[in-house]
Amino acid sequence: MQRRQFMLASAAAGLPGLSVADDFSKKIAASACNKPVYLTFDTGHMGIANLVAQVLQKHKVQVTFFAANEPAKEGGSSLSDFWVPWWKARADEGHQLASHTFDHMYWLADVRDKATGQVTHFKVKPSAGPRAGQSFVVSVAEYQQEIARAAQRLTQMTGRKPLPLYRAPGGKTSPALIAAAQQGGYQHIGWAPAGFLGDELPSDKYPNERLLSQALKNIRGGDILLAHLGIWSRQDPWAPAVLEPLIVGLLDKGFCFRTLVEHPAYQGWIAQHR
Numbered sequence: 001m002q003r004r005q006f007m008l009a010s011a012a013a014g015l016p017g018l019s020v021a022d023d024f025s026k027k028i029a030a031s032a033c034n035k036p037v038y039l040t041f042d043t044g045h046m047g048i049a050n051l052v053a054q055v056l057q058k059h060k061v062q063v064t065f066f067a068a069n070e071p072a073k074e075g076g077s078s079l080s081d082f083w084v085p086w087w088k089a090r091a092d093e094g095h096q097l098a099s100h101t102f103d104h105m106y107w108l109a110d111v112r113d114k115a116t117g118q119v120t121h122f123k124v125k126p127s128a129g130p131r132a133g134q135s136f137v138v139s140v141a142e143y144q145q146e147i148a149r150a151a152q153r154l155t156q157m158t159g160r161k162p163l164p165l166y167r168a169p170g171g172k173t174s175p176a177l178i179a180a181a182q183q184g185g186y187q188h189i190g191w192a193p194a195g196f197l198g199d200e201l202p203s204d205k206y207p208n209e210r211l212l213s214q215a216l217k218n219i220r221g222g223d224i225l226l227a228h229l230g231i232w233s234r235q236d237p238w239a240p241a242v243l244e245p246l247i248v249g250l251l252d253k254g255f256c257f258r259t260l261v262e263h264p265a266y267q268g269w270i271a272q273h274r
Contacts, residue, residue: 033256103129144184199238
């Protein structure tokens with residue numbers, strides 16, 4: 001019925017019904033994929049950012065980027081003015097953006113009030129920014145602001161509002177940390193065990209061929225996948241060898257790529273908080 005109504009409307013408008021209807025069918029088929037995967041990238045040194053963008057464009061794959069202001073191989077840091085055109089281009093292409101905390105701030109521990117037992121602060125250690133490498137304590141409100149800072153910078157760079165989602169660096173969290181982020185309007189996003197693509201592991205022990213093989217073997221529909229826009233410590237870079245074969249291999253297996261906007265676990269949250 002939907003197709004017939006669309007064809008009738010096309011004919012009434014003087015449009016070539018067959019080609020328009022065929023295009024409509026393709027769109028319906030694309031949206032009907034029952035094996036979605038959600039590829040996500042965290043920032044890093046940005047050395048492979050252009051390669052990643054080219055591969056995604058080539059295969060018409062859309063992803064979700066989690067951004068922090070990390071040191072970059074060029075341009076100072078990943079959210080500096082140097083990278084504004086890159087981030088704006090990705091937003092214009094339909095990729096989704098979200099916070100990774102501004103200073104890539106690792107959670108270390110909850111700090112509780114001695115009288116009430118309530119978590120009031122968090123011990124943290126950022127790997128970027130003026131206090132990189134230092135351990136210190138922030139309040140719940142300060143941690144919420146740390147998440148919001150990255151989202152605000154993304155809005156400033158792209159003119160588009162990021163998703164009300166964030167990823168804690170290293171995926172390190174506590175229930176209290178996640179609750180604090182939610183109170184600030186941000187849902188935490190992890191990844192599936194099989195979705196850990198291994199680009200931050202040492203390449204001598206985890207060569208690219210092994211990472212590609214295990215990903216293609218183990219990834220299942222609904223999985224959130226994690227990679228980075230460059231890892232300083234990996235000697236044999238992951239993306240040039242693995243990213244395109246992984247995308248092609250998953251597409252050949254009947255998977256489709258979606259952004260987290262379409263993830264059933266987060267659609268309601270996004271609709272309420274965006």
